[in-house]
Every structure is written in C-alpha cells, then in structure tokens.
Amino acid sequence: MLQPGYAISAHAADDEVLFGPEFCFECFWVGVREAGDRQHLVAFDADSPPAQELLARFQAFQALR
Template identity: 45%
Template sequence: MLLPAEAVAATALIELVRISALPSKQGATFPGRAVAHWAGSGAADALALIESLPGSVQHRCGFSPGWGVRAYEDSLDLVLFEAAFCFRCHEVRLHGTAVPPALGTQFFDADSPPAQALLALFSAAAP
C-alpha cells in the first residue's frame, strides 16, 4: 500500500481509532474512539506494516470501515493523514493535508499475512 512518503517520514505519533460511523462530509475525520497511541518504534512498525499490505481488487460491501489510524507530526496539532480500513471490501481511504488525490482510495488483500497481522495489532490494542 502506498502512503505519502513525506508524511510517513514526519510522523511522530499514530492514533488508532475504532471507527463508529462514516464522516458527515467528504474529507472529514472518521468519527470514533481513540483506543491506542503509538510513538517512536511503535509508530514506525505500524506504518511499515501498513505499507507492506499487498494490493488487491475492489470487493463490494458498501465500505464500512472498522479501524482507522491518524498520523500526527511532532507538535501533535496537525493530522498529516488518516487511513480508514475496511477488511470486508479490502478498501482503504486516505485523506489529509499530505495525501495526494491519487492515493485517496486503495485496495489491499485483507486475507494476506500482513493484513491479518495488522488486524491482530488493531484488535490487541482495543480494550
């Protein structure tokens, strides 16, 4: 999966979100509760796992993401990007100030070992 390289390099903190609904308007933050925060090597490891997701074709489910990550820069004021994952339709939607339109919608193999490892990481972090 492709992430905006400059944003990945500038990421100081990753926030894991248990998504509760779709945003009210396009480009808005996905609503949900933050369940974990990763900094340093934890953030780098999560980003590396996301980047290792193999591509796939679109599956139809209506896009109902359950998990999302928000990447923050050092000051924690600016969300560099947000990625919302739907493991049913194999779709990831990215948005944020650092996301070029070409990376906005991507598809990943949700049954692949990296995707299953990512889902396990997300699930283990939830209370």
C-alpha cells in the same frame, strides 16, 4: 456504504491531523484521509498474512481501550 473499521492518524506537533489511512477489512479497501477528505481508495488483500497481523494489532489495541 461500509465505514472503515480501523484508522491510523498522523499528527503534527500542534496535534493537527496530517493524514490517516482508514482500513476496511470487510470491503478490502484502504482510504487515505487528508484535511478531512478521503483522497484515495486502494484495494488490499485483507486475507494476506501482513493484513491479518495488522488486524490482530488493531483488535489488541481496541481490547485495551
């Protein structure tokens, strides 16, 4: 099984992770992780212009690290 390539985490004021979408641009799925468990898998068009822009932003951020 492929692991998500990129994720965004939303944190509470006490730094607890509330939820986080995880994006796999190889298998075209977004999973939403809540309380440590993946709750939903949703297909997305990874080749669409918005998805490609998001991927470019993920890659640019990763290059800064």
